[in-house]
Amino acid sequence: MADFSDLLVFTKLDELIKFARKNSLWPMPMGISCCAIEMMAFAGPRFDVSRFGSEAFRFSPRQSDLMIVAGTVTYKMSHVVRKIYDQMPDPKWVIAMGACTSSGGMYRSYSVVQGIDQFIPVDVYVAGCPPRPDNLLKGLMEIQKKIARGEKPGQKEKIYIEETFQV
Amino acid sequence: MNQRIIEKLKTHFADSIISVNEFREELTIVVKKNDIVKVCQFLRDDEELKFDSLRDVCGVDHYRPEERYEVVYNLYSLKNKFRIRLKVRVEENDIHVPSVTCVWESADWAEREAYDMFGILFDNHPDLRRIYMPEGFEYHPLRKEFPLMGIPGSLPLPRKN
Numbered sequence A: 001m002a003d004f005s006d007l008l009v010f011t012k013l014d015e016l017i018k019f020a021r022k023n024s025l026w027p028m029p030m031g032i033s034c035c036a037i038e039m040m041a042f043a044g045p046r047f048d049v050s051r052f053g054s055e056a057f058r059f060s061p062r063q064s065d066l067m068i069v070a071g072t073v074t075y076k077m078s079h080v081v082r083k084i085y086d087q088m089p090d091p092k093w094v095i096a097m098g099a100c101t102s103s104g105g106m107y108r109s110y111s112v113v114q115g116i117d118q119f120i121p122v123d124v125y126v127a128g129c130p131p132r133p134d135n136l137l138k139g140l141m142e143i144q145k146k147i148a149r150g151e152k153p154g155q156k157e158k159i160y161i162e163e164t165f166q167v
Numbered sequence B: 001m002n003q004r005i006i007e008k009l010k011t012h013f014a015d016s017i018i019s020v021n022e023f024r025e026e027l028t029i030v031v032k033k034n035d036i037v038k039v040c041q042f043l044r045d046d047e048e049l050k051f052d053s054l055r056d057v058c059g060v061d062h063y064r065p066e067e068r069y070e071v072v073y074n075l076y077s078l079k080n081k082f083r084i085r086l087k088v089r090v091e092e093n094d095i096h097v098p099s100v101t102c103v104w105e106s107a108d109w110a111e112r113e114a115y116d117m118f119g120i121l122f123d124n125h126p127d128l129r130r131i132y133m134p135e136g137f138e139y140h141p142l143r144k145e146f147p148l149m150g151i152p153g154s155l156p157l158p159r160k161n
């Protein structure tokens, strides 16, 4: 009988699903203002998010499982963000990219929601105005780690990515 | 050019003009509220002046007991490459201004913005609705008494789960 032991890998089904999910996170680009420009750089060839399997930006929420909220969310827009979040299939993850999204940022005013966690669960906050694309990559990697650990979206402790500067 | 405009307006609308101010060659004319459409029509149609473009309409809140609000019209003449500014003063208890949409179509959205932010009512405007804030909002955010962080609960958020 032939020996297949060096061709086969044995694993648990759970692990296989986690592996598949974490390496094919399809982002929903919720680019509302200037942070979206850095999100495009993150998808482009220089920072190259396809190394992590997330190059397929889907403009339909029904085909994506990671929402990157990049920009200033006003009260008027918050209903749209929530609707799109509701349309995404489970399990779904949220990155709050930039100061505006995480806390209202410099817009301390009547029209801007002071942090999107007031109406959707957030998994990773990325600091900066705008954050560098490599910090956003780090946020993505944190989501991958959360999936690998088997966490549920929007529940365990939040991850905060600090701002770094390139010299 | 400034002198020419002042001269022309003074001959045609001697009682409509409240004051004329010239500062660093910028001309500002304060006009009586009920004559604003007449003056605008004249400035647009006059062959020599031809202020054919309305660049902006905006509101001002001075927060004073008399003549609290002001509406400012920025006009531009493509022919003469020249700008002037018209102003109209509005009392708090009579917050109506005739709309200039019948003179320049472009006043439409600009007047809607002034209505949204200051609550100034433009009479004869074809479609005076809010332009930035949601339909059901009850306040006018650029009025001085409106708090910076808004009125809690006046803008609903979606439910969280």
Ligand code: SF4
Binding pocket: A033, A034, A035, A036, A070, A071, A072, A097, A098, A099, A100, A101, A105, A128, A129, A130, A131
């Ligand atoms: S955090 Fe800064 S860069 Fe990002 S949307 Fe806000 S203002 Fe723009």
